[in-house]
Amino acid sequence: MKHLLTSILALLALTACDTTASLKDLRKAEPNSDLYYATLASLYQDYAEAELKVYDWWSSKYFADKGLLAAYGKDIQPENPDNWDISEAEKRTLRAAREVLMTNLTPQAKHQQPRAAAQAVMFYDCWVENQEEGWETEQIETCRDEFYSALGKMSELETPVAAADIPPTTPPVETTSSILYFPFDDDKLAGLALDALAQLIDYVKSTKNAKVVLNGHADRAGPDQYNFTLSERRSRFVLDRLLAAGVDPGRISYFAFGETDPEVATDDGVQEPANRRVEIFLE
Numbered sequence: 001m002k003h004l005l006t007s008i009l010a011l012l013a014l015t016a017c018d019t020t021a022s023l024k025d026l027r028k029a030e031p032n033s034d035l036y037y038a039t040l041a042s043l044y045q046d047y048a049e050a051e052l053k054v055y056d057w058w059s060s061k062y063f064a065d066k067g068l069l070a071a072y073g074k075d076i077q078p079e080n081p082d083n084w085d086i087s088e089a090e091k092r093t094l095r096a097a098r099e100v101l102m103t104n105l106t107p108q109a110k111h112q113q114p115r116a117a118a119q120a121v122m123f124y125d126c127w128v129e130n131q132e133e134g135w136e137t138e139q140i141e142t143c144r145d146e147f148y149s150a151l152g153k154m155s156e157l158e159t160p161v162a163a164a165d166i167p168p169t170t171p172p173v174e175t176t177s178s179i180l181y182f183p184f185d186d187d188k189l190a191g192l193a194l195d196a197l198a199q200l201i202d203y204v205k206s207t208k209n210a211k212v213v214l215n216g217h218a219d220r221a222g223p224d225q226y227n228f229t230l231s232e233r234r235s236r237f238v239l240d241r242l243l244a245a246g247v248d249p250g251r252i253s254y255f256a257f258g259e260t261d262p263e264v265a266t267d268d269g270v271q272e273p274a275n276r277r278v279e280i281f282l283e
Contacts, residue, residue, distance in 0.1 A: 022064035023048050029071040036114035041071035043122040059129060066125070070118075078102070078121050079128040086131050094128060096264040097147065097274060104154045116153035116196075123147035148181035148273050149192040153199070180238065182276040184221070187233035197238065200280060201245045210282040212247070214238050214254040217261060219275035220268050228258030234278050 026045050032038040044067030051060040070076050078101055081094035101120055110117045126143035130136055178200050180193055189197055204212055216235030218227035235254040243249055262275045 022061050022068060023052065026064045026067045026071065029068060032071055032073050034073060034114070036110040036118055037070045037073050039115050039118035040076060040121060041067045043067075043118055044070060047122065047126060063125070063129075076121060078105075078124045081128055081131075084128055084132045086128070086134075090131055093264070093272065094131065097127075098124065100263070100274065101147075101151060104151060109154045113154050116150045119150035120147055120154055123150060144273055145181075145183065146192065149196065152178065152180050152193060152277075153196045177282070178280045180278045180280070181273060182234055182278070184219075184271055184273075184276065185230070186276075187230060187237050189237065197241060201242060201247070204242060204247055204282065205245060207282060210251070212242065212252045213281040213283065214252065215261075215279040215281075216254070216256045217263070217275055217277050217279070218259050219262070219270065219272040220259045220266055221271045224258060228256055231258050232256035234276075238278050238280065 023045070026041065026048065029041065032041060044063050048060045048064035048067060051057075051063065066076055078098055081091045081098065086094065101124055105117060105121070123143050123146040127140065127147055130140045130143055134140075178196075180189060180197055180200075182189060182193075204210070214235045216231035216233075218231040218234075220227070222230070232254075235256055239252060239254050242252060259275070262272065263277065264272050264274045266272045266275070
């Protein structure tokens, strides 16, 4: 038995050395000059370090490898949930979230919101990896919520229509849209999502005369009427913050859609983070 225990410990030690080689290389890698790739590499390193501390050698090496690719300026694809051992119900949610992420993960987003774009990719991967393990509910929720918070920041992009592309008689137009994701059964924001709202308010104030439209939404976890009221309270939360910052109330319209216009279609009674949101349009 003693010899068997010694052999097992020796095997673990060899495995640890082998699987942390990528992490050692990542620790020594020079930061990429591009802020998106530099941030992504740093986030993957932090995650690989955390996995190492709990003796998850495989995950530590896997995410350190992704960090090295980011450090070298290589494009990193968010994990495909179909490649992980996750229940079909959870895969549907993750697939929908990945589709939204890939739609928003444009060169423009990486340039204008490099930190948020990097956070969205890494926290999505964190969500997938923890969902496969399936037992640490708090960690799953943290990764998921941080992902949606980062995704909300990514949507704060200025998308001006170039004057050269508009007929001479048409005035230049600028349209901006953002999405803020709310916690379950809550009408208030906190943490990174609240920071994103503060940045949005600064931008709204700088636009002077643009009209602001707030559309509140809820998932299908509660009764229809309750969800309508909840979506209205979410719109009101953003409205109140805008008014408190001195934005002219005449510029703002707000609406509530309850559970009638989901970003991700679900069955009744299903909690879906992507549907707990307020969409903000500047027109």
